[in-house]
Amino acid sequence: MEEPTFVQVQDLHKSFGANHVLRGVNLAVGRAESLVILGGSGAGKSVFLSHLIGLMQADRGSVTIDGQNWAELDRGQTYDLRTRFGMSFQEGALFDSMTVYDNIAFPLRRQTSKMGKGEIKDRVAECLETVGMPGIAQLMPSELSGGMRRRVGFARAIALKPEILLFDEPTTGLDPIMTTVLGEVIIQMRERLQATTITITHDISSAKMIANRVAMMFKGELVHQAPRDAFFNCDDPIVRQFVDGKSQGPATEALIKR
Numbered sequence: 027m028e029e030p031t032f033v034q035v036q037d038l039h040k041s042f043g044a045n046h047v048l049r050g051v052n053l054a055v056g057r058a059e060s061l062v063i064l065g066g067s068g069a070g071k072s073v074f075l076s077h078l079i080g081l082m083q084a085d086r087g088s089v090t091i092d093g094q095n096w097a098e099l100d101r102g103q104t105y106d107l108r109t110r111f112g113m114s115f116q117e118g119a120l121f122d123s124m125t126v127y128d129n130i131a132f133p134l135r136r137q138t139s140k141m142g143k144g145e146i147k148d149r150v151a152e153c154l155e156t157v158g159m160p161g162i163a164q165l166m167p168s169e170l171s172g173g174m175r176r177r178v179g180f181a182r183a184i185a186l187k188p189e190i191l192l193f194d195e196p197t198t199g200l201d202p203i204m205t206t207v208l209g210e211v212i213i214q215m216r217e218r219l220q221a222t223t224i225t226i227t228h229d230i231s232s233a234k235m236i237a238n239r240v241a242m243m244f245k246g247e248l249v250h251q252a253p254r255d256a257f258f259n260c261d262d263p264i265v266r267q268f269v270d271g272k273s274q275g276p277a278t279e280a281l282i283k284r
């Protein structure tokens with residue numbers, strides 16, 4: 027059954043000076059769908075993610091989340107809508123001076139005045155369990171491996187039970203086993219929360235694992251989108267070059283012309 031559209035992006039443009047980064051992005055993502063966006067360096071993926079969460083303003087076009095257009099919201103509405111997002115940054119972006127517990131409790135203490143100490147404790151434990159790391163709450167980030175840091179970052183991202191999860195390069199720099207583990211954790215988080223999930227990655231194996239649908243960003247446009255299996259079997263020359271890792275092809279020609 028087709029899910030109702032939760033994220034709607036129409037003709038999105040963004041420039042920085044003469045650098046026209048987003049050049050008419052169109053996208054519709056259903057509730058609880060898992061979309062992966064692939065694309066080479068500098069294609070505009072992170073800039074696009076910033077628009078999705080309302081941290082950058084579009085020059086033209088619109089981004090609508092559950093019927094709310096970021097450009098039309100006042101300050102309070104913007105804040106409220108942002109609390110419905112969980113965002114995981116590259117490397118986990120933890121506060122190094124705080125324990126794992128305090129890192130995960132941070133958004134709970136900041137954004138909900140209603141939660142008591144006991145409830146916060148339960149929620150932190152539940153989040154750590156969801157990411158497969160119970161019992162590490164008292165450790166400091168410096169005591170964690172790269173994969174563990176990412177998982178604590180995930181746990182913090184789901185603390186407020188978000189409806190939409192954004193992952194920016196969740197597996198970059200990790201070994202293939204940890205990449206698979208993190209893929210499984212992302213699937214588990216999405217299923218538990220029934221969250222709409224949008225992941226940016228260069229990593230084909232994690233894309234295959236976590237996506238229902240895949241989109242290819244190339245020179246500021248989503249040039250090809252399809253359900254996962256159809257995407258990886260398609261003939262689009264840009265997708266084929268990226269997925270097969272070929273040095274020759276349209277993506278390389280575009281880089282040379284820059």
Ligand SMILES: Nc1ncnc2c1ncn2[C@@H]1O[C@H](COP(=O)(O)OP(=O)(O)OP(=O)(O)O)[C@@H](O)[C@H]1O
Nearest residue numbers: 042045047065066067068069070071072073074228
């Ligand atoms: N705040 C900013 N000010 C000016 N230019 C920016 C800003 N953010 C991004 N850019 C430019 O936008 C372009 C796209 O950057 P972006 O980070 O979105 O690429 P990306 O596809 O995420 O690449 P990567 O995979 O390497 O992270 C780059 O040319 C970058 O220099």
